Amino acid sequence: MKHYDFVVLGAGPAGRRAAIQAAKLGRSALVVDDRSKVGGVSVHTGTIPSKTLRETALNLSGWRERAFYGQGYRTRDKIEPGDLNQRIGKTFDYEVSVLEHQFARNGVETVNGRGSFIGANRIAIETDIDGKVTHDEVEASKMLISVGTRPHRPAHIPFNDHNVLDSDTFILKPRMPRSLTVVGAGVIGLEYATIFSALDIPITLIEPRERLLEFMDAEIVEHLVHSMRERGITLRLGCSLSHVHFSESGNPICQLADGRLIGSEMVLFAAGREGATSGLNLAACGLEADKRGRLEVDRKTFQTANPNIYAAGDVIGFPSLASTSMEQGRAVACHAFGNPIEADDQAPPYGVYAVPELSSVGMTENDAREAGISYECGIARFRETSRGHIMGLESGILKLICDRETRKLIGVHVIGEGASELVHIGQAVLNLGGTIDYFVENSFNYPTLAEGYKVAALDLWNRLEVRAARPEKPCEDSGSGESLSEGPQRSAA
Incomplete structure (x- = not known):
């Protein structure tokens, strides 16, 4: 059985940064990921493809130029699904090649296979190459679980990967539906709703909460809501989805809890994600995930209940950002191999790539x-x-x-x-x-x-x-930001 200093499950932002940091500290590192290419959710179905789709949509639609040339302005009269997929494919290939080069340059080994625990320091790896399944086992002094998340798929939603989709299947081969209903106005739902609105596709957004993006400043969110309404996006806030059925033509119809019906050519269900931990056999190493598949860790060291097993990235929950996941991965490797770094207590930036x-x-x-x-x-x-x-x-x-x-x-x-x-x-x-x-x-x-x-x-x-x-007599504020006091004034230039 081959021994490594560090075995990482998951090649996303946290896993790859941790493995490379461990290698830089002179440790042997192995990354196990069940996808055909490295990169994790971030590269395959998350951050990279969704942001590439956004840029493609804004460029092809002429969105940024409409203030000058009118709302009818288009860079291309007809946008086909192939136009969206082409750029996503090129970006994916580039990102994978960069990651593969980084792993090779730092001496990090990678395996495309399914890893699961068979002990506190042992991993079983199942690989499938051209239909030939093989099984190997490795052991490690330290391990990191960074398997990311997958879309939450409630049993009562009739997913068919055709016109009722989750966010992963939606981005794998994006299409141009005549109309789209998005269920869930979290970060993912808002991004896709506004991106396809920029492509002039009628959008309905369903969200059980009364307010969007509760972690962001209310005034900023108000501007977003105003922009969405101005563009004709139909917002159904404070409304929960009861079920989805299909019309005679096969199009999905969403029925809300209050009885209202919303018909569209396609439904994107983007109401939450869950940790991709169900296949890890966590019981073999003494760990247990919560009901959403996430792991509890010490937020300073990222150690789980087993001090030799760490967890980082989306699998430990908020803030679930690629940027913070990378820093968590680096902190894990440094702590695991005697080079602890101070926990970053600085405020991280949050980004929502809506339009x-x-x-x-x-x-x-x-x-x-x-x-x-x-x-x-x-x-x-x-x-x-x-x-x-x-x-x-x-x-x-x-x-x-x-x-x-x-x-x-x-x-x-x-x-x-x-x-x-x-x-x-x-x-x-x-x-x-x-x-x-x-x-x-x-x-x-x-x-x-x-x-x-x-x-x-x-x-x-x-x-x-x-x-x-004049603290004793507050001045009425005209809203212009100017005052009668002496001091720096705005330049006309």
Whole structure:
């Protein structure tokens, strides 16, 4: 039986980063993944293909140019499924080749097979090559479970992988339905609903909760909801799905708990995911997953109840981001082999690649209120910046939240073009303990959307100065962000 220092189950962001880090520390590492290619959910059915689909849809539809050329503007008159699949396929091949090269360069071994526990430090691996099934066993000093998640598929939903699909089957071969009903307005559901809306496909979105994206700032989410309604997306919030049946023509019909019927050519069920742990035989190593297949870990070391077995990535739950999963994987390898790193207590950025994008870091207004922080907000609207006007942006805002007493930046929230890129400027200032004065006192390239940080900071500065000058008689705020006090003023340039 072959022995490794480190065996990783799952080749997604957490697994690959952990294996490579272990190899860099001079340890032997093996990655076992049951897919035909490395990359995990992120590369096969998650982050990479969905974001590639988004970019393809926006480019082919001419979405970004419609403010100038009209809502009827199209880059291509007719968009076929092959147009969507072509770019996804090219991106997939590139990502896989990069990962394979990284594994080879660092001496990490990989096996395409199904791994399961047969002991606290032993793994059975079943491989199927051209119909020939083989079984091997390996043992390891340390192990990492990073198998990711799979779509939640309730028994009462008639999935058929044709016109009632989950998010994995939906992205494998994306089509262009005449109409689409999306069940579940979490991150995945919102992304696909707004992407296909940009392709001018009628969308109905069903969500049992009254509010979308509860972990994000309410004002930012309000802008998203307004944008969706303006584009004709039908929102059925506070409504739960009772069941799905089919019309005489074979099209699915969703019946809501209140009796309403929603017909469409296709239904995408995107209401939750569960840990892909059912085939791991966790009992053999003394572990047990929760009812959604997720594992409990020490959030500082990522150790499970068995200290030699770690878990990281989506399989341990929130925040379930590729970026945080990578850092978790690196932390696992460092801790496992005597090079522990400090737990990252800095605020990570969140990104929702809907149309428009949303991204945030730090506290929301609600977080600040619950923490008892006296705070203030400043806003910059993309359409009021020169770069935004050049780009034809009609919507989008950048919002800063600061502590009124210390002027420290405590939250950054962005919705609009490039939000997931812009947020990193605020992330750096926030995590380094900076104040809004950084944005006021430093110059930004002009014209850029990043200049919105200065506009929002000046808005904040003026609000803070007005309140400080006359605390006994609060000034009525016109909403323009300007004040009568002395201080930095917005330049007409």
